[in-house]
Amino acid sequence: xxxxxxxxxxxxxxxxxxxxxxxxxxxxxxxxxxxxxxxxxxxxxxxxxxxxxxxxxxxxxxxxxxxxxxxxxxxxxxxxxxxxxxxxxxxxxxxxxxxxxxxxxxxxx
Amino acid sequence: xxxxxxxxxxxxxxxxxxxxxxxxxxxxxxxxxxxxxxxxxxxxxxxxxxxxxxxxxxxxxxxxxxxxxxxxxxxxxxxxxxxxxxxxxxxxxxxxxxxxxxxxxxxxxxxxxxxxxxxxxxxxxxxxxxxxxxxxxxxxxxxxxxxxxxxxxxxxxxxxxxxxxxxxxxxxxxxxxxxxxxxxxxxxxxxxxxxxxxxxxxxxxxxxxxxxxxxxxxxxxxxxxxxxxxxxxxxxxxxxxxxxxxxxxxxxxxxxxxxxxxxxxxxxxxxxxxxxxxxxxxxxxxxxxxxxxxxxxxxxxxxxxxxxxxxxxxxxxxxxxxxxxxxxxxxxxxxxxxxxxxxxxxxxxxxxxxxxxxxxxxxxxxxxxxxxxxxxxxxxxxxxxxxxxxxxxxxxxxxxxxxxxxxxxxxxxxxxxxxxxxxxxxxxxxxxxxxxxxxxx
Numbered sequence: 208x209x210x211x212x213x214x215x216x217x218x219x220x221x222x223x224x225x226x227x228x229x230x231x232x233x234x235x236x237x238x239x240x241x242x243x244x245x246x247x248x249x250x251x252x253x254x255x256x257x258x259x260x261x262x263x264x265x266x267x268x269x270x271x272x273x274x275x276x277x278x279x280x281x282x283x284x285x286x287x288x289x290x291x292x293x294x295x296x297x298x299x300x301x302x303x304x305x306x307x308x309x310x311x312x313x314x315x316x
Numbered sequence: 317x318x319x320x321x322x323x324x325x326x327x328x329x330x331x332x333x334x335x336x337x338x339x340x341x342x343x344x345x346x347x348x349x350x351x352x353x354x355x356x357x358x359x360x361x362x363x364x365x366x367x368x369x370x371x372x373x374x375x376x377x378x379x380x381x382x383x384x385x386x387x388x389x390x391x392x393x394x395x396x397x398x399x400x401x402x403x404x405x406x407x408x409x410x411x412x413x414x415x416x417x418x419x420x421x422x423x424x425x426x427x428x429x430x431x432x433x434x435x436x437x438x439x440x441x442x443x444x445x446x447x448x449x450x451x452x453x454x455x456x457x458x459x460x461x462x463x464x465x466x467x468x469x470x471x472x473x474x475x476x477x478x479x480x481x482x483x484x485x486x487x488x489x490x491x492x493x494x495x496x497x498x499x500x501x502x503x504x505x506x507x508x509x510x511x512x513x514x515x516x517x518x519x520x521x522x523x524x525x526x527x528x529x530x531x532x533x534x535x536x537x538x539x540x541x542x543x544x545x546x547x548x549x550x551x552x553x554x555x556x557x558x559x560x561x562x563x564x565x566x567x568x569x570x571x572x573x574x575x576x577x578x579x580x581x582x583x584x585x586x587x588x589x590x591x592x593x594x595x596x597x598x599x600x601x602x603x604x605x606x607x608x609x610x611x612x613x614x615x616x617x618x619x620x621x622x623x624x625x626x627x628x629x630x631x632x633x634x635x636x637x638x639x640x641x642x643x644x645x646x647x648x649x650x651x652x653x654x655x656x657x658x659x660x661x662x663x664x665x666x667x668x669x670x671x672x673x674x675x676x677x678x679x680x681x682x683x684x685x686x687x688x689x690x691x692x693x694x695x696x697x698x699x700x701x702x703x704x705x706x707x708x709x710x711x712x713x714x715x716x717x718x719x720x721x722x723x724x725x726x727x728x729x730x731x732x733x734x735x736x737x738x739x740x741x742x743x744x745x746x747x748x749x750x751x752x753x754x755x756x757x
Binding site: 232264265266268269272273276280299300301302303305306 | 535554555556557558599602604605606608630631632633650651652653654657658661662733
């Protein structure tokens with residue numbers, strides 16, 4: 208199993224977090240910690256680039272929901288970018304495609 | 317002893333050599349008597365009855381005794397400690413009589429001051445010309461250093477033994493603590509699930525519950541209970557996370573659904589109530605927790621006829637219906653959202669009729685997210701599950717759960733999530749009511 212790797216960069220629109228590896232019981236807490244440490248301003252957009260996510264269980268979903276709450280609390284938006292097919296399937300089953308904005312790539316086009 | 321000064325070089329007679337001669341002479345003037353008395357070990361000779369006939373100064377000094385108090389007055393055993401005497405009488409003397417010689421026997425002597433002196437004793441019997449024993453010659457070596465060393469070794473060994481025993485006791489205590497914790501967790505775990513399933517008229521039921529790890533309280537749950545009007549409510553779901561926090565969420569979920577069902581059993585109403593409760597309790601305070609759940613109402617048919625099922629789902633994988641003709645239907649509920657995430661969540665309903673021979677299967681995603689394959693990297697997915705289930709149809713609730721249980725066991729360590737299965741089936745031959753399984757889990 209590959210561990211979780213998180214890469215953070217700032218853009219004009221807001222922070223972009225590249226998430227790669229496994230969002231499971233062991234690693235999801237790290238994503239949650241990092242996201243909740245991000246300073247967001249009203250009107251910004253937090254982008255989680257999920258292209259490298261290999262596995263996501265319910266604790267991973269919780270981390271995504273915590274990120275959403277963190278963004279909303281700062282009156283910022285949140286976008287899930289480059290969601291792999293297996294993760295999009297899970298997000299569809301649990302109905303979260305209605306809750307999150309999904310985008311094909313991390314770049315704002 | 318040879319005389320000195322008769323070596324090959326003696327005729328040369330230079331000064332240096334003369335000096336060496338003098339030193340050598342001094343050494344060799346050491347008489348046999350002097351050597352006996354001052355030797356670095358003790359000597360004594362005794363008569364065959366043990367009476368001391370001769371003893372050297374070294375040994376007298378070690379023991380702090382005067383010659384006149386010893387010679388002719390004491391026996392060898394009188395110089396020993398009680399333990400030494402015993403050993404001498406029972407082992408040393410008999411062996412010496414038999415063998416005529418003994419070497420390096422450890423004994424303890426007692427000094428005039430009462431101190432103990434550890435010694436190594438060698439003895440030999442001197443025989444007369446007729447072969448009759450005349451006397452015993454004994455040498456005594458001071459072994460107190462060696463004995464101290466041995467005692468130190470023994471002490472260290474006892475310390476090590478003691479430490480090992482303590483570590484063992486600590487290990488046992490930890491094991492007992494662990495077992496007690498595991499027992500407590502098992503009790504808690506059981507409180508999250510019904511002990512047994514009730515018997516339903518005309519419906520065969522079967523469940524299976526797999527806990528991924530005994531020390532991580534599970535987040536899967538199910539229940540089946542009467543509504544009192546001939547209908548039955550059932551639910552099965554999966555809360556996020558694992559461990560005690562997941563267990564408390566499971567408990568809240570289960571009891572909320574049970575209470576809601578008795579208030580208004582309509583599937584949408586029950587799940588909406590649950591959503592409100594969970595959201596208010598967790599997500600609204602910044603701690604997003606949620607569950608996926610299928611909740612439904614089953615109304616058994618009369619006289620083994622078709623049963624009707626109405627269900628609602630919040631973010632849960634679709635239920636499967638295995639038909640009597642071998643087909644498999646998905647009871648899809650697209651758009652149903654995780655329960656507890658938003659203040660008001662869409663809940664999607666579906667319904668079906670279970671004719672004789674049909675079986676409804678609810679499962680949690682531990683089944684579709686089991687890691688399979690040699691590297692455990694790939695997941696056992698929905699498509700594989702549908703294929704497996706299709707190969708079972710038509711079947712009964714119990715046979716289906718048995719087959720799926722075998723499949724799950726085959727995953728071994730790949731099954732790293734909890735898994736719950738609940739199957740409800742209408743027996744295919746109404747004339748022969750099948751036994752109701754209430755396999756607890």
